[in-house]
Amino acid sequence: MLAESLWVRMTSTALGIALSNVQTRRWKMGSCVSFFLLAASSYSVLFARRPSPQNPRPDAAKSSSQNSGQNNKKPPAETPAPLERRRALHALNRLTFGPRPGEVDKVLAKGVDSWIEDQLHPESIEDGALGSHLSAYRALTLRPPELAQTFPTDTMIRQIIAGKRPMPTDPTQKLIYEVFVAKLRQQMAQQDAAKTSAVPAKEAEKPSPESKRDEGNAADKTKDKPAESAPQERAELTPQEKARAFADSLLELPNNKRMDALMKAPPEELINFSDQLTGDQRNRLNAGFSPREREILRALSNPVGVVSYELQQAKVVRATFSERQLQEVMTDFWINHFNVYLNKSNQAPIYTVSYERDVIRPHALGKFRDLLVSTAQSPAMLNYLDNWLSMGPHSVVAEKNKNQSGLNENYGRELMELHTLGVDGGYTQNDVTEVARVLTGWTIAQPEDGGQFQFDPKRHEPGNKTVLKQIIYDSGQQEGMHVLDMLAHSASTAHFISQKLAERFVADNPPESLVKRMAATFQDSDGDIREVLRTLFKSPEFWSPQYENNKLKTPLEFLVSVLRTSGTEMDAPDVVTQTLAQMGMQPYGQAVPTGYSMMAETWETEGALLARINFVTALTQGKLNGLKFDPGNLLTLAIFDDPDMPRTKTVLLGKHSSMDLAIALSQDALLPGGISAKDQAIIEKQLADPEVQRQIAASPDVGLRLVAGFLLASPEFQNR
Numbered sequence: 252m253l254a255e256s257l258w259v260r261m262t263s264t265a266l267g268i269a270l271s272n273v274q275t276r277r278w279k280m281g282s283c284v285s286f287f288l289l290a291a292s293s294y295s296v297l298f299a300r301r302p303s304p305q306n307p308r309p310d311a312a313k314s315s316s317q318n319s320g321q322n323n324k325k326p327p328a329e330t331p332a333p334l335e336r337r338r339a340l341h342a343l344n345r346l347t348f349g350p351r352p353g354e355v356d357k358v359l360a361k362g363v364d365s366w367i368e369d370q371l372h373p374e375s376i377e378d379g380a381l382g383s384h385l386s387a388y389r390a391l392t393l394r395p396p397e398l399a400q401t402f403p404t405d406t407m408i409r410q411i412i413a414g415k416r417p418m419p420t421d422p423t424q425k426l427i428y429e430v431f432v433a434k435l436r437q438q439m440a441q442q443d444a445a446k447t448s449a450v451p452a453k454e455a456e457k458p459s460p461e462s463k464r465d466e467g468n469a470a471d472k473t474k475d476k477p478a479e480s481a482p483q484e485r486a487e488l489t490p491q492e493k494a495r496a497f498a499d500s501l502l503e504l505p506n507n508k509r510m511d512a513l514m515k516a517p518p519e520e521l522i523n524f525s526d527q528l529t530g531d532q533r534n535r536l537n538a539g540f541s542p543r544e545r546e547i548l549r550a551l552s553n554p555v556g557v558v559s560y561e562l563q564q565a566k567v568v569r570a571t572f573s574e575r576q577l578q579e580v581m582t583d584f585w586i587n588h589f590n591v592y593l594n595k596s597n598q599a600p601i602y603t604v605s606y607e608r609d610v611i612r613p614h615a616l617g618k619f620r621d622l623l624v625s626t627a628q629s630p631a632m633l634n635y636l637d638n639w640l641s642m643g644p645h646s647v648v649a650e651k652n653k654n655q656s657g658l659n660e661n662y663g664r665e666l667m668e669l670h671t672l673g674v675d676g677g678y679t680q681n682d683v684t685e686v687a688r689v690l691t692g693w694t695i696a697q698p699e700d701g702g703q704f705q706f707d708p709k710r711h712e713p714g715n716k717t718v719l720k721q722i723i724y725d726s727g728q729q730e731g732m733h734v735l736d737m738l739a740h741s742a743s744t745a746h747f748i749s750q751k752l753a754e755r756f757v758a759d760n761p762p763e764s765l766v767k768r769m770a771a772t773f774q775d776s777d778g779d780i781r782e783v784l785r786t787l788f789k790s791p792e793f794w795s796p797q798y799e800n801n802k803l804k805t806p807l808e809f810l811v812s813v814l815r816t817s818g819t820e821m822d823a824p825d826v827v828t829q830t831l832a833q834m835g836m837q838p839y840g841q842a843v844p845t846g847y848s849m850m851a852e853t854w855e856t857e858g859a860l861l862a863r864i865n866f867v868t869a870l871t872q873g874k875l876n877g878l879k880f881d882p883g884n885l886l887t888l889a890i891f892d893d894p895d896m897p898r899t900k901t902v903l904l905g906k907h908s909s910m911d912l913a914i915a916l917s918q919d920a921l922l923p924g925g926i927s928a929k930d931q932a933i934i935e936k937q938l939a940d941p942e943v944q945r946q947i948a949a950s951p952d953v954g955l956r957l958v959a960g961f962l963l964a965s966p967e968f969q970n971r
């Protein structure tokens with residue numbers, strides 16, 4: 252298996268990195284690590300004193316040990332995990348982005364079935380703590396018109412320059428607009444200068460009588476003028492030097508005075524201001540600014556880019572911290588099913604905020620028809636697949652202007668192939684064309700101001716249409732509603748959606764028997780997604796050992812599960828979103844309509860798996876900005892949050908070393924399902940290296956970080 256072979260190679264590489272780190276600086280052994288060692292030792296003594304079920308009397312246990320000598324030579328075989336614990340772990344692996352420390356026991360306390368039912372009703376789950384993590388992303392709380400007004404596109408700025416749009420009166424908004432007016436005017440001046448300089452070379456090089464006279468006068472003046480020193484001849488400061496000097500002056504001010512000083516600067520000097528700074532200057536300014544002020548600073552370089560940045564960051568934050576995990580999993584599922592592309596147009600980020608917040612998330616567990624209609628009428632989808640530009644060949648607009656674009660079949664095709672029926676759903680190319688004709692006139696009103704759905708009868712193709720052998724009578728917007736209703740209730744749609752859900756929650760190739768039962772529920776419940784999932788979660792196939800830990804995690808699932816399972820503190824998810832982009836799964840960054848794949852074959856490549864291993868190595872070695880992994884804290888959580896700790900108990904019953912105990916505790920904390928004996932032997936072999944032992948003796952933190960890195964990068968953790 253590719254993941255396993257790469258992991259074996261990684262263990263040696265990680266050792267080299269870790270030991271190199273230790274040679275340059277000592278890890279400080281925190282109080283949590285010290286406490287872990289003390290607690291483990293105490294726990295060992297207490298556990299050794301406890302009479303075992305086989306030997307209820309301490310003296311009998313002692314006698315047995317002396318006679319056989321086995322207790323100190325070979326620990327007893329590990330007993331199978333109770334069924335309910337295994338069910339709890341499986342449910343957490345499939346319905347969430349990964350279990351957090353102690354979460355298995357919380358699910359057991361609630362009851363696995365009751366916990367699943369709560370997840371199916373996210374409104375019943377308190378999720379207030381998520382709000383504090385999302386408070387930095389103010390842009391995502393704004394309605395589309397406010398969002399567009401706050402973070403203008405180039406088109407809006409050009410309208411202001413042309414006098415077609417007023418300058419905003421809000422001081423902070425006005426600052427952003429003024430900077431970009433200055434930027435666009437600068438660009439236009441450069442373009443005009445480039446045109447002016449495009450004079451024929453002969454004319455440009457031919458000296459005129461006047462220029463000769465001027466050159467002579469200049470030469471005479473030069474004779475009498477003393478030579479200037481080099482510093483005096485130097486041109487004025489570059490824009491970058493000016494920006495950095497200004498940033499230094501801001502950093503000398505108190506935090507609450509910096510934004511006022513920034514707003515008083517000439518707009519011309521703030522063009523691309525944030526991009527001109529050093530990383531240290533930018534970080535120090537951001538640290539002293541409020542979330543709103545950080546938005547302003549970032550917007551001085553790219554207003555709409557602020558929206559994209561916050562969207563991607565918030566996706567990672569929600570997946571990591573939300574208690575409503577199934578809702579986040581299903582929101583991600585539908586975002587990929589009804590894919591849109593963040594970089595489709597200047598307006599796309601503005602549209603995508605509302606698309607996820609107001610269209611996808613509220614309907615993620617509701618009726619499929621409602622979700623389908625909402626996506627069809629969303630400016631994000633209308634823009635992405637160009638239906639907002641589509642118009643009937645015989646529409647009023649087309650008859651008046653033959654030069655305008657005509658019928659666009661993009662959405663009609665993807666609506667049937669990817670959103671409803673599936674590629675084998677029984678439609679033809681003629682059906683694609685007819686659906687496109689039906690949906691002419693479905694467009695976007697006020698696209699630059701946040702956009703909203705509008706049906707424009709002047710763009711709509713008149714006349715009856717035939718879709719899937721059914722006549723769609725000429726009725727304007729209702730034609731589209733009729734087709735969407737027909738597709739939502741199709742047996743092919745029921746099977747296609749059930750198939751994809753089973754692929755997400757069960758296996759890349761789920762059993763057809765399960766898919767058929769889910770499809771029957773889909774049709775019987777009028778496309779109730781919650782009921783379809785309930786059928787899935789109650790099925791014997793879902794709980795079958797055959798399908799446990801058999802789904803390779805996507806990059807998003809893997810990175811978030813690492814953060815959740817390891818208890819990593821996340822000050823900022825920048826490095827996570829950057830890593831996702833490097834792994835080929837940038838949030839909202841899939842340009843093609845298929846969305847990101849859930850299949851192992853897409854992500855099980857050498858480059859993709861090495862990127863995962865590199866991330867885990869950097870995280871556990873403390874080399875990722877904004878993320879803090881504390882192995883001592885992780886093990887402390889394991890001791891207090893997971894009283895079962897089967898591997899730890901097994902180790903404590905036999906003759907063991909401190910490293911045996913560290914590996915066992917780390918497994919119980921990070922991989923409750925355990926790793927294979929073969930993989931454990933690889934870890935033990937690497938840790939037995941004399942140089943590693945010397946470094947661990949000097950700083951136990953090194954060993955804990957290595958063990959955690961090995962486990963988080965292991966083939967067992969790659970799957971869910």
